Amino acid sequence: MTQQDVTRLQGIFGRNPREPGSLIAVLQDIQREFHYLPREALSETAKALEVPLSKVYSAATFYSAFSLTPRGENIIRVCKGTACHIKGADLLLDQLESGLGIKPGETTPDLKYTIEVVNCVGACAMAPVMIVNAKYHGNVPCNRALRLVKKA
Ligand code: FES
Incomplete structure (x- = not known):
């Protein structure tokens, strides 16, 4: 982690109470800030909140909203x-x-970008469906997909 990353992490710890009950909120903040959960950030979280590292990893791997590998700014x-x-x-x-x-x-x-394949998202009438971040795009012509993504 760079010095800038450490500063960002300290900012996250500063915004949350330093107690075990803040674990999920802190992990959410780290995910939002870094787009994934860097290993060093998990160790620092364990120390800052006085939570066993195994518990931090357990939460980090349990919820699908968290990722242990870098993800793009745009999903x-x-x-x-x-x-x-x-x-x-x-x-x-x-x-x-x-x-x-x-x-x-x-x-x-x-x-900048991560591609994921998902199962039916319940918008079949708009097929084919692509979701860029939280925005749904329906009836996407394949030759427009990249343009829509670049506009995000
Ligand atoms: S199959 Fe249902 S939204 Fe794609």
């Missing part, structure tokens, strides 16, 4: 449920993969 989720699959989700995904140079589950080296 792109492509639905591969049946309706989206039939309406061309594979083509849409191909466009994103070749445009960003990454596969699902990967993050671009500049930490």
